[in-house]
Amino acid sequence: MGRIAEGEARTVILAHARELFVQEGAQNVSLRRIAKAVGVTPMALYRHFESKEDLQVQLLRDGFRTFDDYLARSESGASAEERLLLLVDGFRDFALDEPAYFELMFLSSQTLDGLRDRREVRKVARPTFRRLVDCVAACIASGSLVDRGAEPIALTLLAQATGLVALHRSGTFRWSKAEARSRFDASFAATLDAYRP
């Protein structure tokens, strides 16, 4: 009922929206519920977002920004292989720490109505994938991965990571977060080993 904390309205609202999205499911993320969570009238949201769709798009954009931050850590790696490992770590950490964003971005085309248009997604996903491909190429060049083509291998790795998280998130297995993490690491260690020359 009060005013949202100084100059952070947008951020505060998106945070609650994401929270709601995680806990209640995409189809229950309504402006009304977000507003209630924020402690504000539904109409107040229209000060900060043009429409529900606008809010959803902004939410997605923030997700990608966060994703990028996780992946950027890999740049500190000394060798190509080290950078690849850090990249995988970043992906894993993002997926497990920000599961709501992860589902939103990678697991379904239909979770949020306003996000049917995936161009935005691809626009951000492409450079990310590029980064992975380059990294794999460097590993092949340095002899730490067998040469089966950088792109196919990159795709396989991305698919494996995505799939592991999907299985965890969908509840197909009943893993705790820690368990999911160790399965993820083990699985990747094995695969990277198998793909070593």
Added chain:
Amino acid sequence: MGRIAEGEARTVILAHARELFVQEGAQNVSLRRIAKAVGVTPMALYRHFESKEDLQVQLLRDGFRTFDDYLARSESGASAEERLLLLVDGFRDFALDEPAYFELMFLSSQTLDGLRDRREVRKVARPTFRRLVDCVAACIASGSLVDRGAEPIALTLLAQATGLVALHRSGTFRWSKAEARSRFDASFAATLDAYRP
């Protein structure tokens, strides 16, 4: 206003529900729309299903039954390796031919409200995964896969398959169905090769 064909009411309704679910997305599958599609009053559905949630659960059950049919084909394989390949084929075909079911079952825990409880999912998923593990174990025994533990390898393969379909379905890449299929096959060929002794 016509009556549904004798004794097939349940089947007919679920068929329309699935159709709607595939074409319009989970959040648009309402009893009203199903009823309109069937050509019947919303209330008529209550003769056959206790509630919307009940209908959803039945829908999911049918999905698993279909999934099982796809996987059962693998039993005709002569060798362990052949059975593994057929298993993967079955998974791929199900994922691409029945994308609505696939998303429902593996990609999000939250697409349908009534399906938060994943026990049902696990109950069916477990024997399926068992089948995969056994198959991998047989492959290891017969020397067509390196021995890194049957379960970890099975998990990796399942994750990879799930992930490839997720990436396709979420629109992260812009693959046609045919393209998705060939990427899937290429990726698996490489991985199986890498895991060969």
Added chain:
Amino acid sequence: MGRIAEGEARTVILAHARELFVQEGAQNVSLRRIAKAVGVTPMALYRHFESKEDLQVQLLRDGFRTFDDYLARSESGASAEERLLLLVDGFRDFALDEPAYFELMFLSSQTLDGLRDRREVRKVARPTFRRLVDCVAACIASGSLVDRGAEPIALTLLAQATGLVALHRSGTFRWSKAEARSRFDASFAATLDAYRP
């Protein structure tokens, strides 16, 4: 809050809608207010009308039906001139007795949102105007009106009638209904006289 009287739902709702339209103005005819007037939940209206626009169109259609009833009386006239006078009387009586319908049909293109499409209006208006033209033509033939062309004269008469009612309805003059009626009659008597050979 009870059920609408047996089999008359549509009629009852339209009657209240029309009433509201007369008393509160077009822009205040909302489904909510109609429902409240009927003594029913807003949603109950959707049983009987597909949408607000549907309701508006039905309202208009009923207006034309009523209009036709008023004009049909003229058919009982013995001579052409008598029929013309009865036609004018019918128009006057409709305009004064059913002012809400009259405004809806003839005075503004924008009173109701759903009625921007005037094809329906024209479809009904055309035969009506035809009837007037024929009547005038008969009067010319029988020598009770000067021959300046049946259609131009008919148009002039229609315009005069419409204008008199418009001036009354818009409040430009402050006529009582009785006063409006006598002005209407006097004005027409003079004009018909002026147009006599």
Added chain:
Amino acid sequence: MGRIAEGEARTVILAHARELFVQEGAQNVSLRRIAKAVGVTPMALYRHFESKEDLQVQLLRDGFRTFDDYLARSESGASAEERLLLLVDGFRDFALDEPAYFELMFLSSQTLDGLRDRREVRKVARPTFRRLVDCVAACIASGSLVDRGAEPIALTLLAQATGLVALHRSGTFRWSKAEARSRFDASFAATLDAYRP
């Protein structure tokens, strides 16, 4: 967010309001939309108008001022008959050039909520009608109109003019502006001729 040009705020705002009113219809003239059209915050309008109703009344007043300008041209007429013709021309031109104002002023009592009180309308309309009556009286005196009483004839002429425009505006006929104009002229020529001694 720029400031409105010095001292012209009122005029600029009303201009945009009228534009909106013409193009979008009365019920879509909201303070928000006017503000957006002006390029200003909704609240800024409250500097210049007490309320929406106030703005509407001012809008109407401007309409009458414009109307008067059109009619004033008739004063240049040499004879009584010439002045009458110019008066009719002025009415016609106003009605066709400023249809939004015309509807607002003469066609419905209910287009704008704030204008239910028609005293303002009558206050301006009376001298206008007076002018017409005087003109007709002069025509009678000079022998160019038959003597059926100046006021009844004036009323008939006004009604005819109003009605022709109403039929045009309401879409009862599908006249182009040019067609409406020629119908108007022809109809008046005939009537004035009929009322000649």
Added chain:
DNA sequence: TATGAATGAGTATTCATTCAT
């Protein structure tokens, strides 16, 4: 002069569901 934030009432519409028939 104007803005930015927020409100509260109101808009049409969709939905799952109850109940009497």
Added chain:
DNA sequence: GATGAATGAATACTCATTCAT
């Protein structure tokens, strides 16, 4: 087995307006 009527809660969104700055 199925309908017809109605409900109550929810949805996104628009609007005029208040208030502090």
